Amino acid sequence: MLMTNHDLATVEPHGAGEPPTGPPYRLEAVKLSKAYGQLTANHEVSLRVTSQSVHAVLGENGAGKSTLMKMLYGVEQPDSGQIRLDGVPVKLPNPKAAVAHGIGMVFQHFGLVPSLTAAENIALGVEPGRPWRIDKREILDSIGALSDAMGLHVDLKRPVARMSTAQQQRVEILKALYRGARVLILDEPTALLTPQERRALFDAVRRLTEAGTTVLFITHKLSEVAELADDVTILRRGHVVGHGRHADFNTAQLVELMVGGRPVTARRAPAPLPTAPKAASFTGLSVTGSQGREAVHGVSLDLREGEVCGLVGVDGNGQLEFLEGIAGIRPVTAGRIEIGGVALRRWTHRRARAAGLGYVPEDRLSAGVVPAFPIVDNMFADRITYGGYRRHGRLDKSRMRSEAVRLIEDFDIRCTGPLQPAERLSGGNIQKVVLAREISRGPKVLLVAEPTRGLDIGAAARIHEALADAAREGTAILVLSSDVDEVLAISSRICVFHEGRLVADLVNGDEVTAEIIGALMLGSAEDGPADSPAASPADVAPPAAGGGA
Numbered sequence: 001m002l003m004t005n006h007d008l009a010t011v012e013p014h015g016a017g018e019p020p021t022g023p024p025y026r027l028e029a030v031k032l033s034k035a036y037g038q039l040t041a042n043h044e045v046s047l048r049v050t051s052q053s054v055h056a057v058l059g060e061n062g063a064g065k066s067t068l069m070k071m072l073y074g075v076e077q078p079d080s081g082q083i084r085l086d087g088v089p090v091k092l093p094n095p096k097a098a099v100a101h102g103i104g105m106v107f108q109h110f111g112l113v114p115s116l117t118a119a120e121n122i123a124l125g126v127e128p129g130r131p132w133r134i135d136k137r138e139i140l141d142s143i144g145a146l147s148d149a150m151g152l153h154v155d156l157k158r159p160v161a162r163m164s165t166a167q168q169q170r171v172e173i174l175k176a177l178y179r180g181a182r183v184l185i186l187d188e189p190t191a192l193l194t195p196q197e198r199r200a201l202f203d204a205v206r207r208l209t210e211a212g213t214t215v216l217f218i219t220h221k222l223s224e225v226a227e228l229a230d231d232v233t234i235l236r237r238g239h240v241v242g243h244g245r246h247a248d249f250n251t252a253q254l255v256e257l258m259v260g261g262r263p264v265t266a267r268r269a270p271a272p273l274p275t276a277p278k279a280a281s282f283t284g285l286s287v288t289g290s291q292g293r294e295a296v297h298g299v300s301l302d303l304r305e306g307e308v309c310g311l312v313g314v315d316g317n318g319q320l321e322f323l324e325g326i327a328g329i330r331p332v333t334a335g336r337i338e339i340g341g342v343a344l345r346r347w348t349h350r351r352a353r354a355a356g357l358g359y360v361p362e363d364r365l366s367a368g369v370v371p372a373f374p375i376v377d378n379m380f381a382d383r384i385t386y387g388g389y390r391r392h393g394r395l396d397k398s399r400m401r402s403e404a405v406r407l408i409e410d411f412d413i414r415c416t417g418p419l420q421p422a423e424r425l426s427g428g429n430i431q432k433v434v435l436a437r438e439i440s441r442g443p444k445v446l447l448v449a450e451p452t453r454g455l456d457i458g459a460a461a462r463i464h465e466a467l468a469d470a471a472r473e474g475t476a477i478l479v480l481s482s483d484v485d486e487v488l489a490i491s492s493r494i495c496v497f498h499e500g501r502l503v504a505d506l507v508n509g510d511e512v513t514a515e516i517i518g519a520l521m522l523g524s525a526e527d528g529p530a531d532s533p534a535a536s537p538a539d540v541a542p543p544a545a546g547g548g549a
């Protein structure tokens with residue numbers, strides 16, 4: 001994957017000045033500014049969203065996208081500027097006012113009540129009376145008609161707690177529409193979706209705009225912009241640096257505008273020599289999944305020092321549970337885990353870390369940081385526990401702080417300094433804190449789930465480089481990603497999961513393609529590259545008995 005900016009001069013993108021004038025827009029932000037203390041999150045940001053269009057807002061992590069959306073939904077108040085709907089200035093002191101004006105927003109972290117059904121969640125607060133007292137038949141009919149018309153299919157009688165992320169997202173969208181949203185704001189709507197779910201969402205978005213809704217969405221993926229957006233606005237460091245019809249920009253221009261012209265490359269880690277020492281051994285692992293059922297059935301895998309092994313599988317095929325079992329956060333019911341030649345009897349997350357394991361969880365916002373703690377504490381918390389930063393029995397705070405400053409620079413974490421609480425960072429920058437912490441520990445084995453989810457392309461390239469550097473230092477890396485292209489770009493080896501088993505263990509090379517991986521993910525073993533010695537299913541021997549897990 002290589003993007004260059006060779007043809008930047010071919011099309012002149014709109015500059016950072018005033019957007020072109022035109023008829024009243026459905027939604028307009030006029031010179032909105034918002035500062036948090038010293039930090040200007042949005043500076044005179046103007047945005048013009050045409051009726052019934054899909055408008056993408058792009059920008060690197062911390063560029064101010066969420067801040068802008070929050071102002072348009074009444075969650076945050078601008079310091080100055082104006083919001084207009086159909087040409088008329090409106091005040092949005094809170095989300096209720098935004099909803100009353102026909103604006104709906106779906107956040108990345110949903111606000112549904114888990115114990116209530118989809119229909120109850122959708123009707124909650126709209127219908128008079130408590131949800132279980134309302135005229136269910138009538139409401140179910142009207143929500144059902146809405147969901148059919150928009151292709152947003154959900155089981156309306158099912159409690160939200162028992163729904164997948166994609167289904168919950170549909171409930172959130174229906175909730176907004178049921179409240180009369182004519183403008184729908186989606187904050188990185190595809191971040192947690194599988195490719196199939198993403199396609200279904202895009203179909204629904206197209207149907208919504210045909211039916212009169214205007215959609216504004218945040219994304220980091222240029223492929224999504226190409227697929228879905230009519231118009232784009234690009235933010236950088238709180239300023240609008242480009243806007244216009246999507247068709248007027250090429251990819252290189254968008255990259256240039258977003259990240260300031262850095263070329264974006266992903267480097268594949270070289271395969272380690274067969275003589276490289278073994279870093280870890282997982283033998284016959286069985287792991288329990290969320291529903292209490294066995295999700296991984298006796299999987300064995302050895303990792304060599306310096307190896308980057310990509311784990312792929314269609315969502316729900318055991319690859320995540322395998323990673324979480326090794327991380328010690330899911331029960332391993334059978335098998336043996338050995339790290340650096342040491343096999344532990346009882347495998348817990350704490351013991352795993354002490355044995356030299358690093359772990360970047362899938363949901364780092366809730367599982368990766370303590371939100372109220374400063375960056376520096378989040379970076380070094382576990383090293384305090386393990387004694388790495390103690391001098392004469394006391395915490396060496398100045399060393400921690402200066403190392404935090406170095407990591408902030410190395411990982412380009414956009415913040416006011418090491419003392420800024422994690423909760424005041426943008427989502428992507430929180431993620432960089434977790435990655436910086438785990439990579440800089442110099443673990444023997446590093447487990448990473450979705451390394452670049454939510455990261456802009458510049459930050460993603462930097463993380464890919466940091467992973468390659470860690471591998472060169474000898475760390476064995478097991479990286480799970482739902483982005484097959486990412487796995488192909490950075491891994492020296494690719495392991496495919498299907499129905500809780502390892503069905504292919506491939507040396508990554510030119511003959512391994514996304515199509516082959518895709519076929520294997522769907523359980524078609526015949527599609528492996530014919531002449532690759534590692535192409536045949538490997539390591540699928542029956543589970544080794546017992547073990548020390």
Ligand SMILES: Nc1ncnc2c1ncn2[C@@H]1O[C@H](COP(=O)(O)OP(=O)(O)OP(=O)(O)O)[C@@H](O)[C@H]1O
Binds near residue numbers: 036040064068414454
């Ligand atoms: N409550 C807050 N207090 C202080 N600073 C904040 C707060 N919320 C956001 N910021 C800062 O404002 C800037 C813009 O953040 P914002 O969340 O809008 O970025 P973003 O473009 O959505 O980033 P990402 O892609 O990483 O989600 C960041 O520097 C962030 O640290």
